[in-house]
Amino acid sequence: MLEKKSLALSGHRTSLALEAVFWDALSAAARQDSKSMSKLIAEIDHHRSQSTEKTGLASAVRVWLFKRCANLN
Numbered sequence: 001m002l003e004k005k006s007l008a009l010s011g012h013r014t015s016l017a018l019e020a021v022f023w024d025a026l027s028a029a030a031r032q033d034s035k036s037m038s039k040l041i042a043e044i045d046h047h048r049s050q051s052t053e054k055t056g057l058a059s060a061v062r063v064w065l066f067k068r069c070a071n072l073n
Contacts (some may be wrong), residue, residue: 007038009045016041018058025065 002017018026020024030037049061055063 006043009038009042014057016057016061017059022062022065025069026061029065029068 001019003020003023004015005019005023006013006015008014026037026040030040033040035043041057044060044064045057047064048055048057
């Protein structure tokens with residue numbers, strides 16, 4: 001089931017819907033990197049916007065987490 005959370009990105013409020021397991025992994029990654037979850041998501045969003053592949057933010061977060069867990073970054 002998707003969990004929707006609100007956050008600020010680039011000065012505007014938005015929401016992001018992810019499965020609980022992804023929220024848990026994202027929270028752990030933010031702690032490991034000594035960043036807020038909003039800061040980490042903003043960085044993922046920035047990389048997404050620079051990419052030639054146009055994907056949604058939720059997909060970009062899932063792929064980023066997968067690559068991090070698989071040490072593919």
